[in-house]
Amino acid sequence: MKQPAVLFKNIQIVTPMPGGPVLSLTNAFVAVAAGEIRYVGQFEDTAVQILKDCGFAEYESYDGRRKILWPTMANTHGHIPMTLMRNQADDAVLHTWLFEMIFPREKYLTPDHVLNGTRLGMAEMIRSGTGTAADMYYYSESVVEAALESGMRLNVCFDGKATGSDGKTHLVRPSLEKFIADCQTYGQGRINPALLVHSLYLYEPDLHRELSETAQALNCFVQVHIAETKREVEESLAKYGKRPASMLAELGYFKSPTIAAHCVHLDDAEREILKAHSVFVAHNPTSNLKLGSGIADVAAMLRAGLRVGLGTDGAASNNNLNLYQEMRLASLLAKGTSGDAALLPADALIEMATLHGQKGLGFERSGCIAVGYEADLQILNADQPAMWPLGEPTSALVYSADAAFVESLMVAGQWLLYKNDLQTLDEEKIKADALRSSARLNP
Numbered sequence: 380m381k382q383p384a385v386l387f388k389n390i391q392i393v394t395p396m397p398g399g400p401v402l403s404l405t406n407a408f409v410a411v412a413a414g415e416i417r418y419v420g421q422f423e424d425t426a427v428q429i430l431k432d433c434g435f436a437e438y439e440s441y442d443g444r445r446k447i448l449w450p451t452m453a454n455t456h457g458h459i460p461m462t463l464m465r466n467q468a469d470d471a472v473l474h475t476w477l478f479e480m481i482f483p484r485e486k487y488l489t490p491d492h493v494l495n496g497t498r499l500g501m502a503e504m505i506r507s508g509t510g511t512a513a514d515m516y517y518y519s520e521s522v523v524e525a526a527l528e529s530g531m532r533l534n535v536c537f538d539g540k541a542t543g544s545d546g547k548t549h550l551v552r553p554s555l556e557k558f559i560a561d562c563q564t565y566g567q568g569r570i571n572p573a574l575l576v577h578s579l580y581l582y583e584p585d586l587h588r589e590l591s592e593t594a595q596a597l598n599c600f601v602q603v604h605i606a607e608t609k610r611e612v613e614e615s616l617a618k619y620g621k622r623p624a625s626m627l628a629e630l631g632y633f634k635s636p637t638i639a640a641h642c643v644h645l646d647d648a649e650r651e652i653l654k655a656h657s658v659f660v661a662h663n664p665t666s667n668l669k670l671g672s673g674i675a676d677v678a679a680m681l682r683a684g685l686r687v688g689l690g691t692d693g694a695a696s697n698n699n700l701n702l703y704q705e706m707r708l709a710s711l712l713a714k715g716t717s718g719d720a721a722l723l724p725a726d727a728l729i730e731m732a733t734l735h736g737q738k739g740l741g742f743e744r745s746g747c748i749a750v751g752y753e754a755d756l757q758i759l760n761a762d763q764p765a766m767w768p769l770g771e772p773t774s775a776l777v778y779s780a781d782a783a784f785v786e787s788l789m790v791a792g793q794w795l796l797y798k799n800d801l802q803t804l805d806e807e808k809i810k811a812d813a814l815r816s817s818a819r820l821n822p
């Protein structure tokens with residue numbers, strides 16, 4: 380795989396720093412070689428010398444004037460192949476949407492359809508500044524295949540459940556173990572496997588215990604939906620006498636790294652439970668609004684010390700995979716619902732979308748522009764009326780930027796988008812294949 384050396388020149392940088400404030404540096408130079416960030420600062424000579432010392436006397440110069448360089452974003456919750464159902468299941472509450480509009484389409488899915496839908500979703504995400512995604516779906520091998528092709532980082536669920544001789548659903552543990560081993564072998568560090576736990580309400584307690592014990596034994600990521608709707612909470616209280624996050628903890632979850640999507644309806648005790656177990660929360664403001672599920676209290680989660688990232692959820696409930704929109708919406712919702720305009724300032728959204736999101740999905744060396752970090756970077760063309768005058772760069776990214784202004788993106792130093800052209804995916808073919816697959820789900 381080609382890993383070019385690149386020197387970004389005279390560019391505006393915005394980056395979160397671990398444990399520190401979001402940094403903004405103008406007229407900066409950033410050197411990238413062999414997939415890593417080698418220099419960040421204001422001296423071109425030093426950057427060039429460092430590239431030479433790494434064995435890269437030749438490098439590409441990237442003119443950064445009127446551009447913003449910042450880390451790629453991490454989409455911490457989604458069902459990528461559901462791009463195939465975009466704009467076909469709208470204006471319905473979650474339960475009706477899921478059981479009457481989505482499940483009937485999903486019974487026609489094949490590995491090929493999933494591959495086509497994932498490629499489409501990845502093309503869309505790369506074009507909108509996202510270099511890392513979480514995926515919770517079926518036919519995970521196809522999702523992984525698309526990720527390896529596209530070059531994106533992926534935290535990907537494996538389902539691995541089947542009906543046993545007792546007529547009940549069980550986890551087929553050897554197939555999960557094989558999937559985990561395959562991801563580690565072929566993933567080049569870009570693929571983190573996870574166990575799919577759809578939700579408390581979809582499985583019986585016996586299966587939940589099997590899943591939680593396996594996740595703990597394998598120290599495997601778990602992706603789960605928690606407290607997305609009021610109905611889920613009411614049903615959990617009626618069935619178990621406990622709210623969903625409390626019940627999942629009692630069933631043995633949260634002992635391995637866990638990504639909890641939504642968490643719209645949590646109480647203080649549940650926030651404490653999630654915090655105590657270092658559960659990572661994926662906040663999906665658009666999907667929660669569109670399905671009428673409610674508004675997650677992100678400010679309360681942050682006050683409780685929870686780690687929170689941003690997600691789009693699937694394109695069937697959003698209806699796009701654009702994290703610029705999620706940053707802006709998350710900030711506005713927190714301000715509007717609390718009456719406190721200081722809540723969730725631009726810096727907090729930058730951190731959630733990049734550094735915190737990457738860590739939550741298990742990519743510890745991504746999401747920051749500092750020496751030694753992976754070169755997971757996006758370049759936004761700020762030479763636009765909508766971003767003029769630039770003012771505070773962090774505000775510009777959250778409140779006035781548009782995903783369409785992303786002109787380039789690299790993951791581990793590999794260009795996935797270069798000056799508006801996708802480098803790893805064939806966009807026209809992908810669109811044609813996805814259209815055909817989408818039609819097959821509506822016979």
Ligand SMILES: [Zn+2]
Pocket residue numbers: 456457458604640692693
């Ligand atoms: Zn979801």
